[in-house]
Amino acid sequence: MKLIGQRRPRVGPAALAALLIGALAFGTPAVSAETYAVPTAPVAVTVVQADGGLMVYWRGAQGSPPITNYVISGGPGSCPVIVGPNARRALLPALSKEAMTVTVEAVNSYGFSPSKASTGTIAANSLASSDLKNVQLLQFSDFHGALEASSTAIGAAGLAAAFEADRKLSKATLTLSSGDNIGAAPPISSQFGELPTIRALNGMRLDVSTFGNHEHDRATQHLREMIRYSDFKWIVSNYSSLKGLKASNDKRAQSYTIIDRGGVKVGVIGINTSQTVDQVFPGNLDFTYAGVSSEIVIQTGVVKAQRAVDAATAAGADLVVALIHEGWNQNLGGEALGPLIGFAEDLKGVAAVYGGHSHQQFSSVVNGVTTAMVKNSGVQYTRTQLCVDTKANKVLGSSVEFIGKSDVASLTPNAAVTTMVGGYKSRLNAKMDVQIGTVADLSPRGGRPAVERSGEAALGSYTADLVRAKYEVDLALLNGGGIRDTLPAGNYKPADATLRRPAGTQTVGPFDVTLGDAYTVFPFGNSISTAQISGAGLWAALENGVSNYPTDGRFPQVSGFKFSFDSTKAVGSRIVSVTKTDGTLIPKDTASYSIATLDFLVYGGDGYSQFNPANQQVRDLLVDVFTEGLKADLAAGKVTTLKTDGRITVIK
Structure with a gap:
């Protein structure tokens, strides 16, 4: 199987082979080497009938990084072609006699430009090879x-x-x-x-x-x-x-x-x-x-x-x-x-x-x-x-x-x-539409890059704080990839219409939180484990946590301490500082700290090798700790507020 880029394939009549890729003398305007984006759209796209399909002409787009290809397509059911960066015309083969709306897009390593379109009608004798x-x-x-x-x-x-x-x-x-x-x-x-x-x-x-x-x-x-x-x-x-x-x-x-x-x-x-x-x-x-x-x-x-x-x-x-x-x-x-x-x-x-x-x-x-x-x-x-x-x-x-x-x-x-999903939904709501709390705002998750995988996330800090407080440990460390939805969860839809839920782009509450939200945010069934970790071990764990910044699920969400990192530094030196919440330094030494984390991480999940499974104490399910914290606020008549406080600093 061979993909054709700038070569001239024989796919039908002689004109098709001769005209598939043609270069006209249009230059590409210069752009600043320091400005990177997807290309601008090609201009002056025109089409004319030709032997085998439609001959498509265009003028060049601008691109930095440089344009690598142009893609010419007639939409669903068509026969697109890819040509090189200097091409300014190409034959779009016709598979049927129906009129086509032809688009031309410029491509660079960052992606596709907006498309430029024109419409052409296929002549009765202009169909491409049946192959x-x-x-x-x-x-x-x-x-x-x-x-x-x-x-x-x-x-x-x-x-x-x-x-x-x-x-x-x-x-x-x-x-x-x-x-x-x-x-x-x-x-x-x-x-x-x-x-x-x-x-x-x-x-x-x-x-x-x-x-x-x-x-x-x-x-x-x-x-x-x-x-x-x-x-x-x-x-x-x-x-x-x-x-x-x-x-x-x-x-x-x-x-x-x-x-x-x-x-x-x-x-x-x-x-x-x-x-x-x-x-x-x-x-x-x-x-x-x-x-x-x-x-x-x-x-x-x-x-x-x-x-x-x-x-x-x-x-x-x-x-x-x-x-x-x-x-x-x-x-x-x-x-x-x-x-x-x-x-x-x-x-x-x-x-x-x-x-x-x-x-x-x-x-x-x-x-x-x-x-x-x-x-x-x-x-x-x-x-x-x-x-x-x-x-x-x-x-x-x-x-x-x-x-x-x-x-x-x-x-x-x-x-x-619809019927199949509805059947499971009706069975689920009876168990999961139980209110466990109220939050002041929609706590975000995802983004580009995802907030919980690239820095401090309000939901991550809140949950880590709950875990640290429940088990009365010095530190807590969770993996950002364990957070799988916003709070309330976009992928959980209660049947109870009286519950206050975000609508459209609404982010300011208060919003009611259900047990279904908790299980949607934390679906893995991981348990909390408590253990001991040295200062050097904590530095190493954090180094692992930021090693695939900014997209990996191992990114740490923490409590009881602060840290800063520079992702551009060499492997092993990306963590710049680690301190307790009050600013006291946590040096890279043998001093021991009690820590609560996930059993998944203790056993080496997400590349964490700094914990000793033999010395851990497995506690409760993370989702249960999370639910318990929200329920406590609800019982006290409190609207839960989730926020960041600067415990994680991204230098670069």
Whole structure:
């Protein structure tokens, strides 16, 4: 499978080969090297009829970092092309006689420009070669059991309806997920063993998913049961063994799959983050097969995944798509940064790369390959059009759109999925619609970068303070990634209409908090552990906590002390100062402090190796401590206020 960038493929009449990529003498205006952004939109887009489709002309955009490609598309069902940065015309192949609205977008490493459009009509004798096919990919990631629609989330029934509408636009449509479908989910999924989410994915007619780290939040046996209930295929290409993920001969994880859809054979491979071993509870990657105990080892790099790409191609795939549970982190200094970018650069022979894990929107063309990822919890999905020459086994190009809640608002949610979700909802509300507190304001979570993963978060400080006070310890340290929603939770919808809840963009309360909110914010079932830690150990723990700043879930939320850090310093020296709340220094020495943290962290989760599991004392569930604190304020007639106080300082 070979993606065509600036080469001239033979895909039909001679004029198509000659005119696919043409360069005119338009210069690109100079821009400041210190100003980085996505490109400006191309200008003066015009189209004329041509042999094989529409000839599209445009004038160049401005870009810093430099423009790497232009993407020309006719929308759903079309045959997009990708050309080089100096091109100023391209032939857009026509697959039908219908008029097309053509868009041209400039691309750099930061992303896509706004599009510039023009409309053209296809002549009866101007169709492209019949070997050219459209493939449409509908992709999402990090769904995390967000079954219910909210002010931002589309919801399972809405996604099912949207996908069904999109499938009518192209016969060769596949629906894909880059992992974390389950785990870290609101109670409507987690309280029923995640089965509601699997049933919802079946209702969405998902075709293929890879695994994310949260698929392993429970034991391998549980994941095997989820595979048993799945009507879609699970694939992962970088696991040492797939034996533990075999529910039956028909329901099992595979290293790749090929789906023949609309006359096109689409191969799919998957990569899960190697950080999974640090991000799940110890033992969750263990399995027993044929009486032999073993462990899933998740390979770094692309060696095993590349073998899967090559195997799918050898088995007859017309193109191969990569689902990667790794993310883009940030754009900095003219470069797009994050593991997803590295994988997209290293994989060979793939037509599109889809990421996940870091819960942020990103799209660009990396080494000629469209690379994209979406926000989490069903807020959006990508709709990608690819143009594949099935005879030559080549892809001419692809274009990607982000589809959000407003884009599908006119669709009627899928009735069957609505009924299924409603059944679980009615069972859940009887237990979870119990008021446990009142908060003065909506406590935020997420953002770009996520507040709880990049600095002090009000919800993190409040919870850490509760934990430290309950167990009367010197210090408390929690992981920001354990916070999974705002408070009140956007992904929990009480049935009790008398409860005061945020509406629209409202952030000022008071708002009522329910037990369902607590379980949505803290869904993991982690327990509090108390232990001892030295000053040197605390410095090392904090160093680990900021090591993947600004997007990783290991970022610390703390109580009983303050710290400052500089992310630009060398590894091992990023923590600049650590003091008690009163300003007393906590030196990097052997002095011992009592600390409350999570059992997950004590056992090495999120890379924390500074605790001794043998010396911990396991206490209560974190969610119970959180609930108890809110209930105490409610009983006292107090509205709980969550705020930051400067206990974490980000220098750079």
